[in-house]
Structures are given as C-alpha cells and as structure tokens.
Amino acid sequence: MKRDYYEILGISKSASADEIKKAYRKVAMQYHPDRNPGDKAAEDKFKEAAEAYEVLSDSNKKAQYDRFGHAGVGNNRGGFGGGGMNMDDIFSQFGDVFGEDIFGSFFGGARSGGGGRHRGTKGSNLRVKIKLNYEEIANGATKTIKVKKYINCNTCNGTGAKDKGSVQTCSTCGGSGQVRKVTSTFLGQMQTVTTCSACNGEGTTITNKCTTCKGEGRVYGEETVNLEIPAGVQEGMQLSMSGKGNAGERGGAPGDLIILIEEEAHTELQREGLNVVYDLHISFTDVVFGTQVEVPTIDGKAKIKIPPGTQSGKIFRLKGKGFPAINSYERGDQMIHVNVWTPQNVSSEEKEMLEKLHHSPNFKPQPAKGDKSFFERVKEMFS
Template sequence: MSKRDYYDVLGIAKNSSPEEIKKAYRKLAIKYHPDKNPNDHTAEDKFKEAAEAYEILSNPEKKQRYDHYGHAGVGGASGGGGYGGGGMNMEDIFSQFGDIFGGGGGGGSPFDSFFGGQQRGGGGRRVAKGSNLRIKVKLTLEEIAHGAEKKIKVNKQVSCKTCDGSGAKDKSSISTCQTCGGSGAVRRVTNTILGQMQTTATCPTCNGSGSQITSKCNVCHGEGTVRGEETIDINIPAGVSDGMQLSMSGKGNAAPNGGIPGDLIILIEEIAHETLKREGNNVVYDLHLSIIDAALGFSAEVPTIDGKAKIKIEPGTQSGKLLRLKGKGIPEVNSYHRGDQIIHVNIWTPKALSSEERSMLEKLRESPNFKPQPGKNDKSFFEKMKEYFE
C-alpha cells in the first residue's frame, strides 16, 4: 500500500515554515491522540501517520531528500519494506512531544495532563534508543538501473547474548524501581492560582527505565550491548542516484538495556561506467564512426545498461547527430517511467595515411559530394542536447 504525501498528511504547503509544520502536527496529534480516541484504530493510524510526516518534514536534511526523491529518499521506497519513518513506534512518537508541547521528555507524555494520565506502551517508561549507523554502498550503473540486493557486514553494538540485553547478571538482579514504582516517571502536583497542576518528569533514580540492576552482567558490565558484527540484507530499489541516502529502521546500534535499536543510513555511491555516462535518468553514449561508415551507412552495435543493441546508421550521417533508444535509460524510483539512451555520433578522422590512401582522398577532395555543405540551420551539439533534455 502506497504512502500518502507527507504534506497532504499534515495539510500544509511545500513551502511551509518550520513553525507552520510544527503547528499542523500539534493540531493533528491532539485530534487523534490514543487517549482521546480509545480503541479507535483509525485514529491511531492517523496519529502515527502524522508523527511520521512530522519526523521527516521537521528535519531539514530529510525534508530536502523527500522533496527531491519522494518516499524513496527517506527510505519509504517499498511502502513498508523496512526503510524509513514507517518503522516508528509509540515510544518514538511520544519522544517528540518534549519539543512539540514543551513537556518533560522521556517519562510520560504531556498529554497526561490533558487526557487523564493513561499509561501507554510499557507503562510510559522511558526507553533508550541506539545511535544510527552510516555506511556507503557502491553500485554500478547496471545495478542502479535494475535495483540490487546486497549483503553487508556491519561492525556495531549488538545486544549482549549473555544477559539478553538487560545488563543484569540474572533475572533476580533486576528489581522494580522503588521511587517510581516501575513507571519510569514521577508525578508532582502543585497548587497554583488556577488550581492544582500535575506535571510528569523522568524518574531520577532509574533514569526512566522503571527498573534497577543490583548485579551487573559480567560480559557487558551492565550496558546490555557489546561490540559485534551483523550481516544485513539490503534491498536497493532501481533508480537511486549518487549521494542519495536510504534508511533501514532498527538496523543501527543496539540500545542499552534492551531499548530501541538505531537506524542504518545507507549512502549511495555510483561507480563510473567505462563507456556510458548518466545524465539524470538518461544515459549518453559517444559513438565514433569513420568517414566511410558515416557516408555509406551501416549497422552498428552499441552498449546499453541492458546489454548490446544494434542500431542503423543512415548513409550521410553527420557528426554531432543524436540518436535515441527509447526506454533504455535509468528508471525513476518507484515509477514505471524510464529514461532513454542518447547516442552522440562522432566522425573519426585518421591521423596517419599511406601514400595510396592519400592519393585516393586527393581525388575525392575534388568531388562536389565531398565539399562541406553546412545547412543554414545547423546547430551545435550543445544546442541539440539542450533542446533534447528540455
């Protein structure tokens, strides 16, 4: 199922300011918040959709990639295939509220004072998130044109197998935090001229985890993570470009104490092709012909990203002529449209001639057919290319 445009989700224009983006998200978050719409799955889906849109559009770098490449630029290439913002869960969403609503962050939501303080997703406990990882993947032009599957070995922080990521020596070493009673947050009620005000803050004793470790794991020393290696399958969609970034949710560094893993950021690097050059979604090839082949015409074989292709060179073909192989270029990401291959004809002139060849050419020089006859409307190669791509 394809995702909706993020600007449509928030109901804003593409040139909206950061404050307008935040204001639009705040309005939708209040409208569709789970506490305000209990057991309403449609409202919950809209709540998550709005959070995902805000997560992308509020980040200048992600917004720029989204504006240029659409969902594929921020990892939404396969509509739920493991990339991008779609991997957000409720903990990710509620972590945004400290910025949006001015709340205390990690321990509980500022909505608690609005909707009665109901606990969500693990009782409102603060969950740590692992850091993101960034890797570079080099692709040939053929891999970019057809998409690629890569197996990449990544050195990163992985969950400790000895303690299952808990950081504790054993289960008996984990106890409920006495300060917050396991909720990860402490509530304070203060009297004001407007009445009693309830605020929520991260528990200072357990730092929002809701539990305490009395005896640490001997392998990870209470961190819950160790240095390790993981082989990750990466499915890269066709049509990506050099410098584009994809994101795999949950494939970054493991988080301490069984928290949420970070993301894996994949930077695309295009390997230069020996004979083909990419121009947007089109591919350009320089075909060099002898004067004889250009004059008489013949059948030529040219390389394409799909293999070899035969083309017909008409008699009298001029240097600088552009030929087109429709649909032999690079596809657009998440689209059936594909660019073309442009063949630029170059007439090759020999530098060294035998006496016999020179004599033959001297005779041909006097022939009217071998006198230059430029047309009044002849255009340069650059003018032709400009007209073609426009």
C-alpha cells in the same frame, strides 16, 4: 498507496519546523488512541501522522522525501524509512513534541513508552556506502552486507541485569519514571513533572549488572543485513533503514542504518540524469556509405543503422534505454553521439586519392537546406 506526508499533516512543503511540529500535535491529539478507544481507523491515522512527522521533522529525511518521494525514505519498518511504526516508537516521540507532562495533563497519567517512563537510551545511527553499477541501478539490487555495530546482549536479553531479581522498581519515582513536584505560588498550586534522575526515566534500577555487557544491555558485534535497493537510485542519494543501527542501551530503541549510494563508473557509458550517453566513433567511409553498428546499453548490446551522409555530431536516440525514475513510471533514453574519426597516418596512395576527393564539389561542406549563413544570423541579431 501511501498518502503524501504533507497532506497527512495538512501543511505545505514550505512549512517551517515549528509549523510541522504544531500540525503533528494537532493531528496526534485528534486521533490519539486514548481519545478514540477501540477505533481502528483513528489508530491508523495516529500511526500515519507519526510516520509523517518522523520524516518531515528530520531535515535529512525531509530532503530525501522532497526529492524522491516515499522511495527515498522507504515504505516499511525494517526496510527503508519509518513506515509501520509501533506504538512504543510513536510514544517515545511525545516527550520532545508535547513536553514531559503531556499524558498527565491530557490523558490522566504517565504512559509506558512515552512522555514519562521509557526503556533505556536510543542507539545511534550508522552510515555505510554501497557502490552500484549501472545495471544494478537500472533494475534494483539486493545486497547482503555485514555491519559491525552494537547489538543486544544475548546473556541478559538487552536488560543489562544479571537476572530478573536484579531489576528493582526505582524508589525515587515509584516506577513511573517521573518526579512530580507541587509548589505554591500567588496564583495557586503549580505542578511540574520532570524525568526521574535516579533511574533516567526508566522506572527501574539495576542492583546486579550483567557481567557480559557490564550493565549496558549491548555488546559490540556484527550483524548481517539484507538491503533491497530500489531501481533508479542516484549518486549521493541516502536511504534510511529503520532499526538497523546501533542497539540502544538497556533495551532502548535501536538507531537507523543510513545507506549512501555511490555509482560505479561505466567503461563506455555516461549518465546524465535519467539519460545515458554513448560516444560512437566511426570512420569517414562509414558515414559516407552508411553502416550498421553495435553499441553498448545498460541491458546489453543494441544494433543501430547509420544512414549514408550522417554528419559528425549527429545524435541518435534509443527510446527507453536509460534509467528509470525512482518515484514514477518515467524512464530515460540513450543518446548516441556520432563522432567521425580522422586517420592520423595515411599512405602516399591514400593521400593521392584524398587529394582528388578534396577538389570534388560533393566533398565540400554544404549547409543543410534552410540553414542560414553565419553572416545572416549575425545580421539578424543586430537588426
């Protein structure tokens, strides 16, 4: 079972963006693989912290996590959310979190994939809308969609180069992706490290570009994506599918695919949180004599008994016939509101019978036993 992201970083839900970053730095430094060589447990905690930071540092993902837990941001790489990040993904965060010279200062030199040399430019995120009916929301659904987006160029395999010989080590930075500059001050020598402007930190330059993608390493195309929608999603909820957005330039990491959930209106039912509401209209005679009726539910039809003397406005409850909660075993109910239908047109014979009933004491409104009159309730309010 996945641990709580706030627990992993040792912070509260009210932590600010700076506090989240500071907490991540502390945990990442503690469990960094270079400081714990061969320690699989430390590596797992290092990845776990990176996953937590990826979600909590993004305001949209954090909001979804706070509302829906792990289901709101997903559980695995290639599925929803950021779980199962690889080392290249993690080290690509370090330039923003630790600064450009983190590896030179703490780990003895630039490391491929983080802080210095990196591959290409990360692709942008994409957003799609998925409309689900009540049954799909209640039970979960598998959707297959076609997404038009930038995909890796098959001709050059995303490198942007015509051939391997066209990729040359950058002469400015020597392939490190960084330029180090030492200046003398009255405090002594100061070293600064910046991203190489000649190769944009990639460490390589292309002398002969791919003719298919014009050196970008990607082309505009289409990809078929399978979506596994968890049960219990709600209108307006956003799910994030890592790595399924636009492909990055020249081998850069792909963006994410953001799925916005829309609920398809039901012809007879209405949703109120986890509960489902149905308005049942029955005749006057049905509530007098009692009856058995069939009502629609998310899962099909259900029969309920209407006892004799049922009043208009009575609510019957079908336990567990509502929607499941996305992050627990809780499930809502179905509420059935009884509405007594009043005929608008009656024959002279029917009118005569109703006139007789009108004068019968049994057909006069009677307060339920123990109910207080209107005046008694008003008197209590002002006493």
